[in-house]
Amino acid sequence: MTHTRQFLAGAAVLAGTAGLLAAPAAADDIAEFYKGKQINAIAGGGAGGGFALAARILGRHMVNHIPGKPDWIVTAMPGAGGARSIKYIVNAAAQDGTVIGAVLPPAVLSPLLRPGVGYKSEDLQWVGSITPMPSVLSVWHTHNVNSLDDAKKREVIVATSSKLSTNYYMSMFLNKVVGTKFKVISGYQGGDRQNNAMEKGEVHARASFFNSYKSTKADWLRDRKIVHLATLGPRLDELKGATHLADIAKTPEQRKMVAFMQAGENVGHGFFVSPGVPKARVDALRKAFDATMKDQAFLGDAKKRNVTVEPVAGVELDKSIDEAMDVPQSLVDDFKTLVEMDAPKK
Known part of the structure; x- marks a missing residue:
């Protein structure tokens, strides 16, 4: 279930047999956590904009790939070129994997342009991008x-x-x-x-x-x-x-x-979670995102709404953002x- 509203106001990976036995238990833990919960996808643009739309379409299908199948709502939080929404997600929102950011790309650069903006882009944990875009x-x-x-x-x-x-x-x-x-x-x-x-x-x-x-x-x-x-x-x-x-x-x-x-355009329709979200839940969200990008129902829905799908994996976005932030201060x-x-x- 997805809705839209306007906003007003790590464990080590085990190897061999132990790792194989741990995987189902980890999946069960993720399902237990998300069951009955609601994910709030916060878009950095307006409620009627393309980022909120992309978040609604993604959520409609991604919940089917997240263990526990949580509900999904979309909140629009425009302001400061998208920096307002990221600052809120990092500093005020729940840090447990129930809040996902639909980034407004200019906000990727904001920490370099406005030191003290309230977050570091390289610290965000990227779930994936539906597509880069100009x-x-x-x-x-x-x-x-x-x-x-x-x-x-x-x-x-x-x-x-x-x-x-x-x-x-x-x-x-x-x-x-x-x-x-x-x-x-x-x-x-x-x-x-x-x-x-x-x-x-x-x-x-x-x-x-x-x-x-x-x-x-x-x-x-x-x-x-x-x-x-x-x-x-x-x-x-x-x-x-x-x-x-x-x-x-x-x-x-x-x-x-x-x-x-x-740099932001190369991220495009990117989704992230706060640095405080446990790695196991980040991995589960990334796996669900990647599966959604191959989901025929999602692809059909995206095509119907003219949403381009040329996905970039979360780990690749991590690398891209690290490189983008590593520029001379001069x-x-x-x-x-x-x-x-x-x-x-x-």
């Missing part, structure tokens, strides 16, 4: 901005939740590197609010994940309601008309910054300076 900066069709060259001549107001979001640093990177005139307005928490603001004409543009548009705004793509100006992360044929940030980087340092920025500092991440000193 971000795309898109403008509403009535604003008559059809390219980055147009955006150099005309101001484009971009909605964002905070400076920790892809909306912010994609726009500011473009302003500094190619001279566009993006004006970023903070305070729009969640993709659904940003989409509504574009439709109403409050803002002209936002950055989103292309897969989220495909799953929640297929009519916008069909009717060409938005024009894609720039993209970041995995390259897609569908986004050939949009400029990839790697292609406008002018210096080796800027190219390293692009690689740094797209690069992070130069990036923050370039995009004016910190408020100017008075």
Whole structure:
């Protein structure tokens, strides 16, 4: 059973025969724990966004592969580019495997950009990713901005939740590197609010994940309601008309910054649990996730809702995040300076 609501407010592995005998007992322990319980999947975006949708579809089928078959609900907790939800999961939520995070990818970088944000991405225990996915900066069709060259001549107001979001640093990177005139307005928490603001004409543009548009705004793509100006992360044929940030980087340092920025896009629809969750339960959740990715009912459901499935295992995400976090502080500092991440000193 899955529902959605908006949020307001290690043991050593035994070898040989002993290990074989221990496995059923461990599975029984996991089943006993999860039986009658409810897993809360907390999405870092809005209730109507693609991350909450992916979490609902995943949960509908993943519970059948978790010993004990718990219930599954989805809670939307937007804010601070997804950092708010991770901070809550790590510091305030249950640490027993009943809370799973549906990460908003920009939040992977937040600990480097905002020391003291409340968590370390490399300490999170990754369950798996449904798919990596690109971000795309898109403008509403009535604003008559059809390219980055147009955006150099005309101001484009971009909605964002905070400076920790892809909306912010994609726009500011473009302003500094190619001279566009993006004006970023903070305070729009969640993709659904940003989409509504574009439709109403409050803002002209936002950055989103292309897969989220495909799953929640297929009519916008069909009717060409938005024009894609720039993209970041995995390259897609569908986004050939949009400029990839790697292609406008002018210096080796800027190219390293692009690689740094797209660490979250390489995670995509990623799911994690807090560092405090016991390893046996993490392993059980990873096994259930991997089985779900091959579940024909899940694959059919995902296809029906235009959710791309190109899974990445949790252990691979662990390695990827470790590498992404291992960057020189000088690069992070130069990036923050370039995009004016910190408020100017008075």
